[in-house]
Amino acid sequence: MTSPDSSAPLGVFDSGVGGLTVVRALRELLPNESIIYLGDTARVPYGSKSPDTIRRFSVEDTQFLVSHGVKAVVVACNTATAHALPVLQATFRVPVIGVLEPGVEATLADDSCERVGIIGTAGTIRSSAYQYALAMRKPDLLIHAIATPLLVPFVEEGWTDHPALKSVLKEYLKPLLDKGMDTLVLGCTHYPLLIPVLKRMLGNKVRLVDSASTCAAHTQRMLEEKGLLRTAKGKPTLEIYLTDLAEQAEALAKRFLGTEFGKVKKATL
Amino acid sequence: MTSPDSSAPLGVFDSGVGGLTVVRALRELLPNESIIYLGDTARVPYGSKSPDTIRRFSVEDTQFLVSHGVKAVVVACNTATAHALPVLQATFRVPVIGVLEPGVEATLADDSCERVGIIGTAGTIRSSAYQYALAMRKPDLLIHAIATPLLVPFVEEGWTDHPALKSVLKEYLKPLLDKGMDTLVLGCTHYPLLIPVLKRMLGNKVRLVDSASTCAAHTQRMLEEKGLLRTAKGKPTLEIYLTDLAEQAEALAKRFLGTEFGKVKKATL
Numbered sequence: 001m002t003s004p005d006s007s008a009p010l011g012v013f014d015s016g017v018g019g020l021t022v023v024r025a026l027r028e029l030l031p032n033e034s035i036i037y038l039g040d041t042a043r044v045p046y047g048s049k050s051p052d053t054i055r056r057f058s059v060e061d062t063q064f065l066v067s068h069g070v071k072a073v074v075v076a077c078n079t080a081t082a083h084a085l086p087v088l089q090a091t092f093r094v095p096v097i098g099v100l101e102p103g104v105e106a107t108l109a110d111d112s113c114e115r116v117g118i119i120g121t122a123g124t125i126r127s128s129a130y131q132y133a134l135a136m137r138k139p140d141l142l143i144h145a146i147a148t149p150l151l152v153p154f155v156e157e158g159w160t161d162h163p164a165l166k167s168v169l170k171e172y173l174k175p176l177l178d179k180g181m182d183t184l185v186l187g188c189t190h191y192p193l194l195i196p197v198l199k200r201m202l203g204n205k206v207r208l209v210d211s212a213s214t215c216a217a218h219t220q221r222m223l224e225e226k227g228l229l230r231t232a233k234g235k236p237t238l239e240i241y242l243t244d245l246a247e248q249a250e251a252l253a254k255r256f257l258g259t260e261f262g263k264v265k266k267a268t269l
Numbered sequence: 270m271t272s273p274d275s276s277a278p279l280g281v282f283d284s285g286v287g288g289l290t291v292v293r294a295l296r297e298l299l300p301n302e303s304i305i306y307l308g309d310t311a312r313v314p315y316g317s318k319s320p321d322t323i324r325r326f327s328v329e330d331t332q333f334l335v336s337h338g339v340k341a342v343v344v345a346c347n348t349a350t351a352h353a354l355p356v357l358q359a360t361f362r363v364p365v366i367g368v369l370e371p372g373v374e375a376t377l378a379d380d381s382c383e384r385v386g387i388i389g390t391a392g393t394i395r396s397s398a399y400q401y402a403l404a405m406r407k408p409d410l411l412i413h414a415i416a417t418p419l420l421v422p423f424v425e426e427g428w429t430d431h432p433a434l435k436s437v438l439k440e441y442l443k444p445l446l447d448k449g450m451d452t453l454v455l456g457c458t459h460y461p462l463l464i465p466v467l468k469r470m471l472g473n474k475v476r477l478v479d480s481a482s483t484c485a486a487h488t489q490r491m492l493e494e495k496g497l498l499r500t501a502k503g504k505p506t507l508e509i510y511l512t513d514l515a516e517q518a519e520a521l522a523k524r525f526l527g528t529e530f531g532k533v534k535k536a537t538l
Contacts, residue, residue, distance in 0.1 A: 042322050043312045048425075050515040053311050122517060150433075153422040156317075164419075164440070167433035246319040248391060 004071035004094055007232040009034035009239070010219070011070030011094075013061040016044035017242070017249055018152070018189040019076030020256035022099065025216040026074070027238070030223075034236040036068050038267055039253070042244035045152060046079045047121020047188070054123060058084035060269045062092055064241070070094060071228050074219055078103075078187045078211075079121050082129035095222055102218045103185055103211035104133045110207060113138075113183045117176035117206075118145035120187030121152070130187055144179050145187075148172045155190045156252060161197055169194075169201060185209045193255070241267035273340035273363055276501040278303035278508070279488070280334030280342040280363075284326070285313035286511070286518055287421070287458040288345030289525035291368065294485040295343070296507070299492075303505040305337050307536055308522070311512035314421060315348045316390020316457070323392060327353035329538045331361055333510070339363060340497050343488055347372075347456045347480075348390050351398035364491055371487045372454055372480035373402045379476060382407075382452045386445035386475075387414035389456030390421070399456055413448050414456075417441045424459045425521060430466055438463075438470060454478045462524070510536035 010033050012023055017039045026035065038061055040046075046054050058080045062073055072095040075081045075088065081098030088096045107116060118130050125147040134143055151172075154165045176184065184206050186192065192210050199208070223229045230236065238261055242249055245266050254260065279302050281292055286308045295304065307330055309315075315323050327349045331342055341364040344350045344357065350367030357365045376385060387399050394416040403410055420441075423434045445453065453475050455461065461479050468477070492498045499505065507530055511518055514535050523529065 042318060044317075048313075048515060048517060049311060049513045053513045053515075122515075150419075150422050150426055150428075153419050157419055159419075162436075162440070164433045164436035167431075167436060171431070171433070244318045244322045246317060246322075246391075248317060 004228060006071065006228045006230055008069050008071035009036045009237065011036050011038070011065030011068070011073040012076050013038040013040070013065060013073070014077040014189060015040050015046035015080065017041065017253040017256050020253055021189050021192045021212045022074060022076035022215055024256070024258050025212040026219060029216040029220055032230050032236055034230065035238050036065060036070055037238070037240045038064055039240070039242045039249070040269070041242045041246065041249045045121065046077060047123045047152065048149065049123060051083045051127070054079060054083040055087055058088060059091060062088050062096065064267060064269055066092055066094060072096070072223065074215065075099065076189055076215070078189065079123040082124045082127035095226060097218055097222060099189065099211045099215045100129055100133060102214035103130065103187065103209060104137065106209045106211060106214040107134060107183055107185055108137055110183070113141070113207070115142040115179060115181045116144070116183045116185060117181035118143065118185040118187050119148045119151070119172065119191070120145070122147040122149055124187050130185060142179065144176055144181065146172060146175065151194065152188065152190045155193050160193055165197065166201065169197065181206060183207045183209060186211070239265065241265045243267050243269060273497060275340065275497045275499055277338050277340035278305045278506065280305050280307070280337070280339030281345050282307040282309070282330040282334060282342070283346040283458060284309050284315035284349065286310065286522040286525050289522055290458050290461045290481045291343060291345035291484055293525070293527050294481040295488060298485040298489055301499050301505055303499065304507050305334060305339055306507070306509045307333055308509070308511045308518070309538070310515065310518045314390065315346060316392045316421065317418065318392060320352045320396070323348060323352040324356055327357060328360060331357050331365065333536060333538055335361055335363060341365070341492065343484065344368065345458055345484070347458065348392040351393045351396035364495060366487055366491055368458065368480045368484045369398055369402060371483035372456065372478060373399065373406065375478045375480060375483040376403060376452060376454055377406055379452070382410070382476070384411040384448060384450045385413070385452045385454060386442070386450035387412065387454040387456050388417045388420070388441065388460070389414070391416040391418055393456050399454060411448065413445055413450065415441060415444065420463065421457065421459045424462050429462055434466065435470065438466070450475060452476045452478060455480070508534065510534045512536050512538060
């Protein structure tokens with residue numbers, strides 16, 4: 001087997017368009033990289049589904065990216081990372097990295113962190129992947145994780161400053177605040193859009209950990225180590241594939257990516 | 270082609286488990302019928318997806334039921350009915366009926382109805398299927414339809430009496446109330462679980478139309494006309510297939526069906 005070509009694009013996938021928050025961070029840190037993004041919008045969300053189904057979908061997503069010649073794959077979805085990362089790494093020859101390890105590293109980057117709250121989809125929380133990974137590194141950490149399935153629908157509805165959202169957040173966060181959390185891990189790639197409302201609600205008492213930028217730093221390090229950083233001079237490209245082209249998904253994609261982009265292509269898995 | 274066997278089961282499908290509210294109504298009205306239910310929980314929801322994808326999924330769902338020998342198919346999903354009913358009726362030989370026509374009939378059953386509000390998923394509302402069908406029958410009707418994508422997540426989270434839900438409903442219903450609606454069509458099979466909170470909010474000013482019971486009555490009439498009512502003496506059966514067996518879906522299924530049931534089976538489409 002020949003080693004991957006450094007001029008090949010990076011592959012990134014998510015269950016939907018939330019993973020574009022990771023693409024945004026990747027483009028800021030690695031502006032010379034070409035990227036192929038796959039959002040499985042026909043089967044979104046993954047967060048409420050079973051581990052078996054999440055693994056099957058994730059393998060199909062990665063297969064799509066690999067068949068498009070990517071040099072590495074970033075799993076920009078917490079639920080897919082939590083349930084499928086080991087099987088993806090065992091199945092595919094290209095390097096595969098997820099968002100969970102970067103999230104754990106970002107959480108522990110502040111030594112004073114003692115009481116951690118984690119929010120995510122039902123699938124991510126039920127996997128206990130964050131809880132295990134944090135407890136392995138810092139056994140005396142107090143960890144409290146809760147599934148917050150209503151947050152993605154609010155982000156997708158665009159109601160990120162609505163009184164109803166604040167009421168939902170208050171209910172979800174109460175047990176975490178009662179336990180005196182000093183750090184809140186945003187364990188879903190949709191949640192960066194909630195940072196403004198969370199900051200207003202939590203003030204400076206609670207540090208918010210978003211894995212997107214740490215994930216981009218991980219990706220950079222991995223590409224460096226493997227000699228896969230793109231050195232080609234031509235303009236890098238960004239291709240976005242979605243498995244379903246609903247109008248709403250394209251509009252959302254712009255919000256998550258924070259910029260305009262070319263025509264979205266339809267992917268069939 | 271031989272005509273279908275009246276002792277065969279009725280097939281019912283939905284994108285998820287919401288369609289079990291229709292199964293509940295069918296079992297009340299037609300207690301001697303056997304039923305095979307398919308919930309496409311691996312790809313739920315359909316309501317946010319494109320017409321093409323909804324049609325493709327609906328054809329696969331119907332194919333599954335037909336291959337299990339059903340004598341007729343009930344599309345217990347407003348989004349699938351709105352986008353796929355004509356293609357299903359053109360593709361399959363067994364009778365196929367949806368929830369939309371029964372909803373329209375139930376709406377117009379009260380002659381005094383003048384100003385109708387319709388709530389449903391983005392897919393159902395964007396199809397304009399309810400709006401057209403109502404306007405065709407009663408051209409002077411005032412119709413106002415709005416997509417209410419946050420309601421299904423609240424029902425699935427079980428927060429059907431939470432202040433946040435009331436705040437969401439207030440926001441969604443305001444334009445309908447401002448227009449003086451006298452009738453509200455619940456255009457999604459999840460919404461019957463919101464009837465108590467809606468009644469408390471709207472009082473007796475607004476009539477609520479739920480298509481589940483009218484759909485059961487339609488099904489009965491169709492089976493009678495085609496000589497397909499089950500006359501066999503043996504105990505009727507209920508089989509539930511889901512394309513994904515997440516814990517949450519099974520718990521939800523019990524809430525929608527309103528009763529216990531046997532082991533859910535995994536369907537692969």
